[in-house]
Amino acid sequence: MPIFTMDELMEILVAKVGLPPSAVTDDPNGTLRDVELDSLARLQLRVEIEDRYGIELEGDQADTTFGELVALVNEGLSEHAG
Secondary structure, three states: OOOOOOOHHHHHHHHHOOHHHHOOOOOOOEOOOOOOOOOOHHHHHHHHHHHOOOOOOOOOOOOOOHHHHHHHHHHHHHHOOO
16 A cells, blocks of 8 residues: 655645745644645645545645644545555
8 A cells, every 4th residue: 555755745745836845844743834835735735635646635734734644645545445
C-alpha cells in the first residue's frame, strides 16, 4: 500500500499550488494558514490530492496541521485499499 509522506505533500504544494520553495518545511505542526495559502490554493491542494490518490478530503484544511493532513491522506489510502 502506498504511503503519503510529508515530502510528497511539500512537493505538491510547491509544484501544483505555488508554495515558494523557501516556505517548505518538515514541521508536522505547521498549517496551510501558516504558509499563507489562500482558499483557492487550499482548494487546488485538495483537488490535486484527491485526483492523484483517489481519495476524498473533507472541508477546507486551513487549520489542519501538515502532520494531520498526511495522516488523513494515509487513512484515506488505507480505506481505499481495504
